[in-house]
Amino acid sequence: MRIRGCHRSLAVAVVTGALVAALASCDSGENDRAEPVDAGRVRVVEALKQLIKDHHLPGAQVVVTDRGQVWTASAGVGDLERGTPVPDDARVRIGSNTKTYVATVMLQLVAEGEVDLDAPVERYLPGVVHGPGIDGNRITIRNLLQHTSGLPEYAAENGAPAKPGQLDFQAARWVTVDTAEVVRNALTMPADFEPGARWAYSNTNYAVAGMVIEKITGESVGAQITRRIIEPLGLRDTYYPDPGETDIRGPHPVGYAEIGGKRVDYTMMNVSGAGAAGAMVATGADLNRFFTALLDGKLLPPAQLSEMKKTMALPVSGPPLGYGLGFMRSELSCGKESWGHGGDIDGFETRGGVTADGRSVTVIVTEVPEAPEASADVTKVVDTALCATD
Template sequence: MLAGTVPAMAAVSVRHDVGQALEQLVRTGVPGAQAVVTERGRSWEAASGAGDLRTGKAFPHQARVRIGSNTKTFVATVVLQLVAEGKVKLDAPIDRYLPGVVRGNGNDGTRITVRQLLQHTSGLPDYLEKLGPDGARHYEPAELVRAAMTLKSHFEPGTKWEYSNTNYILAGMLIEKVTGHSPATEITRRIVKPLGLTDTYYPAPYETGIRGAHPRGYDQVDGKWVDVTDQDPSWGGAAGAMVSTGQDVNRFFAALLTGRLLPPAQLAEMKRTVPADVFPGAGYGLGLIRIPVSCGKEMWGHGGSIPGFRTRGGVTADGRAVNVTVNQVTATGSADVMKVVDTAVCSH
């Protein structure tokens, strides 16, 4: 029985529906896919396709994957903890904490608030427009921000929503400036260890592999599969470098949404959203996305895409947490992955 309290037939039905949805997802062209569903602290997995094209093996149990922009929710949580501690003010300009860092080409840190960074309403250009995702070399956060500052501001702060990884590189730099410790250290101390996320980590500087059992991540170049599992994720940094499992990601979002990581006032700020085209009908808060699902449940999460891996999911108000991972980004769209999330959330 799922979680010990759900009728056995219901558990079987959900597993069947999720399994079929994963098979359909793999038919879209991605090598493999895995779903992890968690309720009342108990998790189960379903997988389809190959986690390793060389051996044909499926995703391993409790597979560690690069979770990409789910990192942003960890970073935003730490920033909001610092807000709760009185060390950061949400509506203060980022220039107060990082003087002179955001400057040039219409980018002005004296007019962009911490809230606008976390909410993606800063107008700052994405450094990836300049650099592209380059896992072949190491980047320092300041280097990524400097690349962004060579580009023109996209709009007046607070007037629009537009996803920009630069916002979260700056949020990571803010954490380091205020605490004296790296975002990796603070995320580990404040979130990973207290929640017992034993398969979650922020890669060490220059670390290119994935620790523990993991699928291979792929890209397609000129119609051929290229293994891109090993890369230096410093180009993603506080915007996307972390590694985790579906089980741990589910546990994190469940803990966050039930108030275990933030006081009520800061969690409420995190859930204040603006319309965002990250998913159809979605709203973006402070590193947290309100995700529409077909059955009308309230669902919050994030998602991430990094060469080799795409993850989508979140947790519903009634406590079902879902994480779906595919091991190739380009073959299948986010919408295809979200269909599996929707099935896992709405099936009963």
């Protein structure tokens, strides 16, 4: 076990019952004072260890922020070849958490009078959103942000052959992709349903939303996110990758993917294909700061935050989930309400949330679990961490 400051980091590799003793006697600085064992924290670390053990994942990390204090625990390893742990301040690809940043920028533009949530996409991108059963005059900005547009999915499912019009991310791993071309190709497929008829997750919605932001502002969506969110919040470990950028800046674990039945290093990739739907990089601590600031009303006026939090129930089993405008609400086992998003991209899965009392959690896994049970157990770690009390 590796421990650096009990309040800050608990890194767990192959851990035994020494955890409790280590928590009780960890170094507290110059005075070398012992801190009491925190039962809630122990439960979180044990849940993280169990996740690695049960599902044979390479590595995982939980980052908990509560009352201004941040602590981090890691299980497994951050590099299978070297056997090194997940870095304390690990930067990872955050996938679809990017959508919440994009939705926040769009709602800031709404507050500034530049965008009307219930205006048709055609107003902002004339002639762009059209195809079989697809009419940009009937699809609103709200439909895009809430996944009720009926636009077909442009991204081929992980491991599944790409359909005509879809982007195969693994085939395009090193390619700089043009979003407008991706959208044009996707819209050769028929609409999934009439706008507003139901909910269905589609990355195409946020590819189009990103195009709207760029058309209105004259800047890239990455530049807008940086200027409006990253810089004001001081998120020094968060960024939107440059076009053609393939590595992850700063300390990071290896991200793995199962390809052809083999686990391979998938850390490096060109994420231009993910774009506004999932390109960003951040640490767990920065994700916690972003979602906390958003829920606290530091990024949006009350009217726009209220619109963002208007959710529709999702057709899923288990605890109720609701999807707003790039913002998801879930009910925890302890009765609390949590807000966040989550993201999957080759190499990394991130799950988390923030509660009204200000406790925020991010769980990172260095491989997207293939089994639904594994993803469910990642969510259970989030639940355990959000419900625990320090």
